[in-house]
Amino acid sequence: MPAPRSFTTLAVTVLAAAPLVTAPAATAAPTAAPTAAPTAPGYTITARPAEVGPAIADTMHGIFFEDINDAADGGLYAELVRNRSFEFTGTDRAGWNGLTGWTTTTQGRGSGTATTVDGSARLDERNRTYLELALTSPAGSAFGVRNAGYGDGIAVQKGKRYDFSVWARTDARNGTPLTLVLDDAAGKRYTSPQHLVVRGDGWVKYTGTFTATATTNAARLSVLGSGSGTLRLDMVSLFPRETFKNRPNGLRKDLAEKIAALNPGFLRFPGGCIVNTGSHEAYDAAAGYPRARSYQWKDTVGPVETRATNANFWGYNQSYGLGYFEYFQFAEDIGAEPVPVVPAMLTGCGQNQATDDPELLQRHVQDALDLIEFANGPVTSTWGRVRAQMGHPAPFGVRRIGVGNEENLPAEYAANFVTFRDAIEARYPDITVIANSGPDDSGAVFDAHWAAARANGAEVVDEHYYNSPAWFLQNNGRYDSYDRSGPQVFLGEYASLDSKLSNALAEAAFMTGLERNADVVTMSSYAPLLAHVDNAQWKPDMIWFDNDQSWGSTSYEVQKLFMNNVGDRVVPSTATGAVLQPQPIGGGIGLSTWATAASYDDVRVSAPDGTALFADDFSDGNATGWTPLAGTGTWSAAGGAYTQSDTAALNTLVKGPDVGTSDYDLTLKATKTAGAEGFLVAFGVEDSGNYYWWNLGGWNNTRSVVEKATNGAKETLVARENQSITTGRTYDLRISVRGTKVTLFLDGQEWGSFDDDAVTEPFAQVVTRDDATGDLIVKVVNAQSTPAVTRVDLGDVRVKGKATMTVISGDPEAQNTRSAQPVEPVTSTVSGIRPTFTRTFPANSVTVLRIPTT
CATH class of the missing domain: 2.60.120 (Jelly Rolls)
Incomplete structure (x- = not known):
């Protein structure tokens, strides 16, 4: 049972006229000296450092990755060729086919036809479709296909190296010359052509390297065959040599680095709605893999050319090049705990369907057990050996696993959860199995999920909600009243529904409540993480990108500020100040x-x-x-x-x-x-x-x-x-x-x-302590259009007189975009810090003060 704790309270005062968040305000830069108080303090923060507050888990703030908004293929996964294995179908999106993303091209008087085939000459049973080029080109000419990647072209940088590979076979007796080159629509070349000869009518992988001679974001990869005969191609791939940690089949460096800069405590993957929505059919040797099936981790490991593709819940194709091994590897690379989520055998995300096939349920339970073996098992085990063969003999160290996502059928979910949990605990008693509470922050489904979780002895419950900024400012104390002896909370998905500074400030205010309730909230993650600016199904998103650049949203800046200034233990504190009373419903x-x-x-x-x-x-x-x-x-x-x-x-x-x-x-x-x-x-x-x-x-x-x-x-x-x-x-x-x-x-x-009688709190705070440095970390959010003159009482501590202050502030309507990022943190050193001091926190701001103690 957690130790008793102290909650922050905020005195209720009606503001006669204080527009909340919506009124624009000039950017407020932090000053290098104490701000003179123009009026008496309207707010107070009183910390009690002699009291012992809750310990803050290393997993308090983490990240959640789901393949939404082209987050994987064309995003975090560094592959530059779209539809590289010719597996797109109309099931992925209406009008798509095996040649989506490709066009035919010629050199000289080259001619031929290009057809995608699901036939007996396939590369692998799970990679069934390939490209068949019927070549009829005279000497000195060639015919083939070209690919413009994701978006408007492939981005390359002068002097950088790019590794290509292609699986090919030919029936031409003397082989088929193959030429690969990167050029643009005007014919300008960005690499020297690479030449090779495909020999034999069996699949062989051919590789090479380009060095870009100029920089562009509009290149295309052309693959052309010369002569006559039938040339078959599959898995046409192009990767930057410089991936994150320079790993082959790796991750796009700028996106991975932005994620790593968050310093997340965990990585939850692979979803989200894609985990448990769709058909639950198994592989059929004659028909192949059904499209739009549930996410099954075994599809995503092993050599990339043997991995199946799937129709994504969000309306496009998943290549699974970014698979479970890559997720585990990424979590390890950024120092985050891996938290995989497996299907609960119910559809989620607003759909209502449960499997009535006990055999199928047991197969997925076994898949979950095999997943833990893949992550943690010795190299002598069946799935530990697969991990080792992929290049990682050491265990990945999974400690938690989630079952399901946003199911609307609490009773059916509870029964399946218990089946998964009991089987996992029987074999792996140290693994924590995480339940969930459906798609909303409250209501009958939410209450039923929580009641079942308590009755079934769940250790952690995953909550999800997306709400307005006003909701977050009205629910700072949401977890104050949670049962300290019940299941802990994993806030697996949350966000304020837009990407303005006002949204980020509302989220920051809410995050102070998460940290203050660290004995109940053990994990939290904003969602979604990534979005391609031209292919976004959902807003908000934390990190945006196109084919050659990326930028953090206002929420990214706030998340990074909090994640890098968490602290190890809550310092109990209270606050007083003005709030906004609810207004009657008119209009x-x-x-x-x-x-x-x-x-x-x-x-x-x-x-x-x-x-x-x-x-x-x-x-x-x-x-x-x-x-x-x-x-x-x-x-x-x-x-x-x-x-x-x-x-x-x-x-x-x-x-x-x-x-x-x-x-x-x-x-x-x-x-x-x-x-x-x-x-x-x-x-x-x-x-x-x-x-x-x-x-x-x-x-x-x-x-x-x-x-x-x-x-x-x-x-x-x-x-x-x-x-x-x-x-x-x-x-x-x-x-x-x-x-x-x-x-x-x-x-x-x-x-x-x-x-609708909730009180709105535009001012929020939390105080924590960093055990390694002894710093007191004071986080203050002022989500209103007037400065907050505040008296801060740190109690009986010795401070060094100076502090490091980081401020995010500006126009509440401001957004970070491809062309401009006006919302960024500003860090300075401030003096005049005493056990009791007065500071004016700017309008529309979040401030972190790191105060050294002696």
Whole structure:
């Protein structure tokens, strides 16, 4: 049982007018001397260093990698050739095929045809498709294919070396001359051509090295065969010689170095939604590997030419060149603990399906056991030998393993979790098996997962949530009330939904609460980690990149600042200062749809005593009181209803009149006429980015929720799973608003309620101690547009009078982009540090003071 601890408290004071985060402010640079207080301190921080606070685990802050946003192929994995093994299919993405990423090219009067084939001449049973070139070129000419890599071209730097390889075979009796070169669309060459001769009709790997003669980000790799006959190619590869740690089949150096600079305590991989979503079918010798199957680690080890590819959950192809061995190797290289996650045999991420095949479940349990053997087993074991053959005879030292990701079926998940956990503990009693709590931060599914985790004796529970900046500023004390004797928390995925400085500040404020609750929160990781700027399915993301450059987001800068200034033990502390009280829900009403056609009728807003405030039955054939906010959809008032008929439009929000009060009832009738989902009824509508809505039949008509949008970022307030809307049926809806409390009724029955009464804390802090240096580390977040004059009392300690101060601050709307990175840390030395001192923390800032003690 953890030792008793002290929580930070924040006194509640109403600010009459203090805009939170949204008002721009000039960048505030740290000063080299104590800031003179223009007014009396409005905040206080009181530390109690004589008290023993919770120890902070080395894994407090880590990283989570998922192959989303082209994070692996074309991202962290340094391979420069796209679709190198000609395995793309329409299952990966509509319109794709084996030649996606490739075009034919000629030299001189070269001619021929290029066809991808899944035939008996394949390189490997798991690498089934290859390119067949039928060559008909006269002497001195050639025909072949070229590849522009990921994005607009392949990036090379003058003087750098690039290693190519290709597997090839030919039926030409005297062999087939093969030429490889890097050039651009205008024909300018960036390397000297490399020549080789393919001999024999059996697969042979040919290799060589280019040295770039100039720098470009728009090169293309051309592979051309001369003469006549049939030339077959597979695994056409190009790697920079200079990968991270110069490892073959390695990682892109600039991205890996940015990740390493975070100094993460752990690496969770490979997902995320890709872990357990899709088919769970096994390999079939006749049909090959089914596409869109669940992530199976055994597909990803061994020689790269024998690894299967898969259809990624996020809508593209995974080559698995970056596989489990490479993940383990990367974790070791950056000093992070590896934390693999295996399928729980249920679909997750908003889908609801569980396997009913006991044999299949047991196969995946055995796969999990084999995975631990691969990571930790001796070289004499079956899978330890595979690891050794790949170049790492020493164990990787796995201590934790996660089972599943964001399952919506708590009972089915709990049963499978226990099956995995019991089998793992029986063979590997020192391994911690991590459970999870579903896709939301609260609600019935969340509560059921946690109840099962406690009942089943889970040691750690993985929580995930993505919310608005306001949510993070309102939930700094989320873990203050968690059971200290229950399972610990692994916050495996979290982020504020955008990439502005205001988002990073809200996350920083929340992170102070994570650290203060280090006896409950043992691990945490922001997500997603990586995003290709031209292929992002999700925002926010920590590190952005294109084919030749990368940059950290505002959240990256905050994460790096925290990860490199964690400390070893919490110093109990308290804080006082101003907070923002909740405001009643005013604004207007609204209607919307999402990939659905629907009609609305008899819209009425009335006061609690029944007095009508607004009514529209659309009988006059117009909707003059409604204003489009989203700019999409096809709305018309006809036939006595207001109808949106475009089933492709994703958000068609229209706003009615302002209600003029925070106590009212909204009633209406809603009918889905076609499409994928249900309907959305909005209230508290201020503008296109600030509103509440009741989303009935969302997530492909599988669940219903109430969401709150703040500056465009949504958070879930109420969720009901397994609810769908029937096409053609008319539903009676009522939304009762009383100040901050809302009750919702569906067909006369109470559906749910919530009270949006959370207090917002724009000022947050945590104090920790670094055992190695003796430093006190004071982290302070001021997420508002006014400076925070603060009295800091460090208690009975001796300090050296100076401190190292690092500040991240600026316009809360600022973002780091490809062209500019305005949000960066500034470090300076400050004097005048005493056991008690006053400091003004800039508006919209996070500050870390490292204070040496004697």
